[in-house]
Amino acid sequence: MEKIIIKGGRPLFGEVTISGAKNSAVAILPATILSDGVCVIENIPNISDVTAIIRTLYELGATVKYLNKTTVEIDSRGIRTHIVPYSMTKLCRGSSYFMGAMLSRFHKALIAPPGGCDLGVRPIDLHTKGFKALGATVNTENGMVDLKADKLVGSSIYMDNVSVGATINIMLASVKAEGLTIIENAAKEPHIVDLANFLNSMGADIRGAGTDVIKIHGVEKLAGTNYSIISDQIEAGTYMVAAAATGGDVLVKNVIPKHLESISAKLEEAGAIIEEFDDAIRVRRTGVLQKCDVKTMPHPGFPTDMQPQMVTLLSIANGTSMVTETVFDNRFKYIEYLTRMGAHIKVDGKVAVIEGVDHLTCAPVKAVDLRAGAAMVIAGLIAHGVTEIEDVQHIERGYENFIEKFSCIGADIRLVETTRTAQPDVG
Ligand code: UD1
Numbered sequence: 001m002e003k004i005i006i007k008g009g010r011p012l013f014g015e016v017t018i019s020g021a022k023n024s025a026v027a028i029l030p031a032t033i034l035s036d037g038v039c040v041i042e043n044i045p046n047i048s049d050v051t052a053i054i055r056t057l058y059e060l061g062a063t064v065k066y067l068n069k070t071t072v073e074i075d076s077r078g079i080r081t082h083i084v085p086y087s088m089t090k091l092c093r094g095s096s097y098f099m100g101a102m103l104s105r106f107h108k109a110l111i112a113p114p115g116g117c118d119l120g121v122r123p124i125d126l127h128t129k130g131f132k133a134l135g136a137t138v139n140t141e142n143g144m145v146d147l148k149a150d151k152l153v154g155s156s157i158y159m160d161n162v163s164v165g166a167t168i169n170i171m172l173a174s175v176k177a178e179g180l181t182i183i184e185n186a187a188k189e190p191h192i193v194d195l196a197n198f199l200n201s202m203g204a205d206i207r208g209a210g211t212d213v214i215k216i217h218g219v220e221k222l223a224g225t226n227y228s229i230i231s232d233q234i235e236a237g238t239y240m241v242a243a244a245a246t247g248g249d250v251l252v253k254n255v256i257p258k259h260l261e262s263i264s265a266k267l268e269e270a271g272a273i274i275e276e277f278d279d280a281i282r283v284r285r286t287g288v289l290q291k292c293d294v295k296t297m298p299h300p301g302f303p304t305d306m307q308p309q310m311v312t313l314l315s316i317a318n319g320t321s322m323v324t325e326t327v328f329d330n331r332f333k334y335i336e337y338l339t340r341m342g343a344h345i346k347v348d349g350k351v352a353v354i355e356g357v358d359h360l361t362c363a364p365v366k367a368v369d370l371r372a373g374a375a376m377v378i379a380g381l382i383a384h385g386v387t388e389i390e391d392v393q394h395i396e397r398g399y400e401n402f403i404e405k406f407s408c409i410g411a412d413i414r415l416v417e418t419t420r421t422a423q424p425d426v427g
Helices: 022-034 048-060 093-106 125-133 164-174 190-201 233-246 257-269 304-314 335-340 370-382 402-408
Strands: 002-007 013-017 038-042 063-068 071-075 108-111 137-141 144-148 156-158 180-184 205-207 213-217 225-228 249-253 273-276 280-284 320-324 344-348 351-355 364-366 386-390 412-417
Touching: 002 370, 013 402, 022 038, 022 048, 022 093, 022 164, 022 190, 022 233, 048 063, 048 071, 048 093, 093 108, 093 125, 093 144, 093 164, 125 137, 125 156, 125 164, 164 180, 164 190, 164 213, 190 205, 190 225, 233 249, 233 257, 233 280, 233 304, 233 370, 257 273, 257 280, 304 320, 304 335, 304 351, 304 370, 335 344, 335 364, 335 370, 364 370, 370 386, 370 402, 370 412, 402 412
Parallel strands: 013 249, 038 225, 156 180, 364 386
Antiparallel strands: 002 386, 002 412, 038 071, 063 071, 108 144, 137 144, 180 213, 205 213, 249 280, 273 280, 320 351, 344 351
């Protein structure tokens, strides 16, 4: 077991380079199942969610070769099974994309529901609504989702709720279906566009990704491809918030500034100075942090995956902020730990009311999920004293080399092995 130890109170200064996008990688990797050739994917982040998906592909029968640290060559033609057991899906939410990919390739899939962060109930009804519209039957037996289709035929699918996962799964299932599929009220996240670009680079015919109507003309075959995935919007946003929260000056490199607009806007409102370059963003703050209200929304709104980090920053802002979580129903669990560090926050349903305090103080805390873990790191960086964070494995799911990256911009942060406390001998 490991824990993070942070000595707080140091502003962050310097440059940090952002890795490839987790949420793109976990969609694009299963999409290689649809290819009749070899796929070389560059800018793969070295994080445990991605490792879990690559391992699953390998265990299913794909040939996987790392060409260098961030480039992987995958030949999925060797996959002969349509069954993905819980041991393979439990670690990562993105493993749900094996449903769409397997259904497209084999016209059947038997898949355990995905793991990932516990953010409340995470239904898959919109995914299955899409599969059914394409002609599949959907049953759940013994904890496995059983999908079958004689053939997949394009259809018009209206998403009752904007869902990233369902949009991706329907894209995967329909890309080789007969005829035209139209996804209305589709998610517009950057990784939806990235997946569409990846599939189009293999010969797919997908238009409109990034808008709320995606049109997919089914094609018979998809070839191999070379593709570089985009940089991670949320990793970038996390370093931006950390820079502003600590009163530092950080150049966040290898980013797409357009993807960060909602985060930049809120940081500016909170008193940070933002400078945009072609593929970098500089965030600095010299004045006092000011309150601001934030509402999480699907892209291009403020991302729910940045909510815990932003709440942490606002916990030391001047005034009372209101943060409304509209995407997930259980994403404030980490606030218990912020209050242990001296934050004044009250949660009422979907709203957190944050009365800014002068400073946070150290406390033993936990990373309750991936982004909550990032929030605890930011809390540790701004707190007085030495903060210890347990359950670090959640953070490792989504942040490549975060100890090194934070250290390089001046954080006093380290990872230590914890020894188990000896159990009393009860005979
Ligand atoms: C993805 C991201 C996650 C991000 C989230 C929202 C990946 C691997 N994960 O998660 O990091 O926080 O988008 O940007 O890309 N919903 C339904 N029925 C469904 C599916 C979803 O009601 O069938 C609801 C969910 O409960 C939630 C909302 O739709 O309230 C959005 O969820 P969704 O966009 O699907 O999130 P994920 O794809 O799970």
